[in-house]
Amino acid sequence: MTSFDGERPDHEALLRELVGSEPRRLRSDHGDVIVVEALSKRYPNGTEAVRGVSFGVRSGEVFGILGPNGAGKSTTIGMLGTLVLPSGGRASVAGLDVVAQRREVRRRIGFAMQEVGVDDLATGRELLVLHGRLHGLSRREAARRAALLLELVGLGEHAAARMGDYSGGMKRRVDLASALIHLPQVVFLDEPTEGLDPRARAAIWAALAWLREALGMTIVLTTHYMEEADRLCDRIAIVERGRIVVSGTPQELKRAARAVTLEDAYLHSTGQALEVAA
Numbered sequence: 001m002t003s004f005d006g007e008r009p010d011h012e013a014l015l016r017e018l019v020g021s022e023p024r025r026l027r028s029d030h031g032d033v034i035v036v037e038a039l040s041k042r043y044p045n046g047t048e049a050v051r052g053v054s055f056g057v058r059s060g061e062v063f064g065i066l067g068p069n070g071a072g073k074s075t076t077i078g079m080l081g082t083l084v085l086p087s088g089g090r091a092s093v094a095g096l097d098v099v100a101q102r103r104e105v106r107r108r109i110g111f112a113m114q115e116v117g118v119d120d121l122a123t124g125r126e127l128l129v130l131h132g133r134l135h136g137l138s139r140r141e142a143a144r145r146a147a148l149l150l151e152l153v154g155l156g157e158h159a160a161a162r163m164g165d166y167s168g169g170m171k172r173r174v175d176l177a178s179a180l181i182h183l184p185q186v187v188f189l190d191e192p193t194e195g196l197d198p199r200a201r202a203a204i205w206a207a208l209a210w211l212r213e214a215l216g217m218t219i220v221l222t223t224h225y226m227e228e229a230d231r232l233c234d235r236i237a238i239v240e241r242g243r244i245v246v247s248g249t250p251q252e253l254k255r256a257a258r259a260v261t262l263e264d265a266y267l268h269s270t271g272q273a274l275e276v277a278a
Ligand code: ADP
Pocket: 043, 044, 045, 047, 048, 049, 067, 068, 069, 070, 071, 072, 073, 074, 075, 076
């Protein structure tokens, strides 16, 4: 287990305390927790951001949506997280329709966004407690989890600082922590480690892997980092111009392309380098 930083070897203990005595309570064995069928999005300006994607995500799985900028990753995850209204097809999360039952869906999910808009005058602790209260936690439990989560994402010392004084990376980490406060069944993370330094990135990976392992949390993330997708994801869908080009486990993608790295597999399936395409 990678600790968040050199001075904090008790990362795993924090997670254990957060999760409590009910390991794997979020995992259900009822097949796919997310079902996506011919989902599409056409923005009012005519942009066809997502052009009929279909996939399933199993309970307790880490599922990665990989692709260059503009491929439709944020739009796809936004539709699943009820933040973007689909223009065609359908999707369900935990058996609930993301349009017709959006309120119920929202209770079961956490969402950490790329563009974080936080209240600059509030402190990190206040943000987390507020989120916890909105999800029905008692003040005491919200405060307990807020302290643990802030510690976990390396912001323990900054819990009482105003978020206006946070760096971009700190804002992203506090947003991630707030997405987890109610220990959601499914968590959606849009580019969770973008802009973080390698140490912070490794810590986020470790925390997510542990939450999945200990709690059976299902994690859907977008990324354009190959290494992240390869290390973290059980399965990956590579998207290009609103369509899924190929999907499978990192091993399957590499094997199919006779590639050693996911980067080579990506080149094989899309015919272009991700960094260049981005
Ligand atoms: P990615 O997350 O892979 O970078 P996005 O889902 O953000 O891709 O964007 C997919 C396409 O949709 C891009 O061409 C982008 O410019 C466009 N797009 C995204 N959001 C909007 C919006 N609110 N209105 C119009 N076009 C948008």
